[in-house]
Amino acid sequence: MDIDRRVFIASLGGTTAVSLLSDEAKADALEEYMSARLNEAAAAQSAPAAQQFPSAAQLEAQIETRSTRRGVGNLFTARTGNVKRLDKLPSNPRLVDFFTMRFNNTSNHCLQSATKALRSGMSEEVVLACLLHDVVQEIIKVDHGWWGAQLFEPYISEKATFAIRYHQALRFYADPANGYEYPDLYRRIFGHDYRPEPYIESTYQMVRKHKWYGEARMVTVNDLYAFDTNAQVSLEPFVDIIGRNFKQPKEGLGYDNSPVAHMWRTIERPDAPL
Ligand SMILES: [Fe+2]
Numbered sequence: 001m002d003i004d005r006r007v008f009i010a011s012l013g014g015t016t017a018v019s020l021l022s023d024e025a026k027a028d029a030l031e032e033y034m035s036a037r038l039n040e041a042a043a044a045q046s047a048p049a050a051q052q053f054p055s056a057a058q059l060e061a062q063i064e065t066r067s068t069r070r071g072v073g074n075l076f077t078a079r080t081g082n083v084k085r086l087d088k089l090p091s092n093p094r095l096v097d098f099f100t101m102r103f104n105n106t107s108n109h110c111l112q113s114a115t116k117a118l119r120s121g122m123s124e125e126v127v128l129a130c131l132l133h134d135v136v137q138e139i140i141k142v143d144h145g146w147w148g149a150q151l152f153e154p155y156i157s158e159k160a161t162f163a164i165r166y167h168q169a170l171r172f173y174a175d176p177a178n179g180y181e182y183p184d185l186y187r188r189i190f191g192h193d194y195r196p197e198p199y200i201e202s203t204y205q206m207v208r209k210h211k212w213y214g215e216a217r218m219v220t221v222n223d224l225y226a227f228d229t230n231a232q233v234s235l236e237p238f239v240d241i242i243g244r245n246f247k248q249p250k251e252g253l254g255y256d257n258s259p260v261a262h263m264w265r266t267i268e269r270p271d272a273p274l
């Protein structure tokens, strides 16, 4: 069990109070504190989901309490305070430039999931799909699997595109045999009683029978535990994989006249008025 030292000391009345305790009394206090935390954790686990997480209706009722919609991309809204001025990208921007200068809210999670895929020996296509799977949330969150696949489709393999597109639907369906359990995170953000819409259900039914199901499923598996606030991540281990698997246009992303060039320009210049 991880103990937050400051919280523990505060629970005893602060450092001065602790300094007055004998070593034996400190040990007893620590044991009592750990037992209490353990009981709390057990109670939280056995509590019905309805007590731990909001319902879909409660989340729906929050809509008019916000100034922006839940699906707005990270680049267009500040979590607190005002948005910040963005650094100018080089004139022929590459994927790595977007990673370091625009994917500021999603890169840590994506790098964590790609690192897990790399360490568990997955194919370069799966590693690349993990690396890219959520970065489109910088411009939009709704249906991010489809948006993300579209953003990358001209530059990566069909298989990696498939994995990005369909991780969105697969994440709602457990597959314990492949190491994927339905996460509490989704009970929290979608509601404990959320049921995926029919288009998600039918997409899932199609993908589970597809020859590339495994690739899309592995994106969800590496997605699950990639929210470690202490993780040290770097793009460096992925530079060669990007070089081999991402067709970087020589004009720069946003300037190659591809069908998705406008999406890259939007990420580059989210402060442009029109
Ligand atoms: Fe995702």
Ligand SMILES: [Fe+2]
Pocket (backbone or CB within 6 Å): 109, 133, 134, 223
């Ligand atoms: Fe993710």
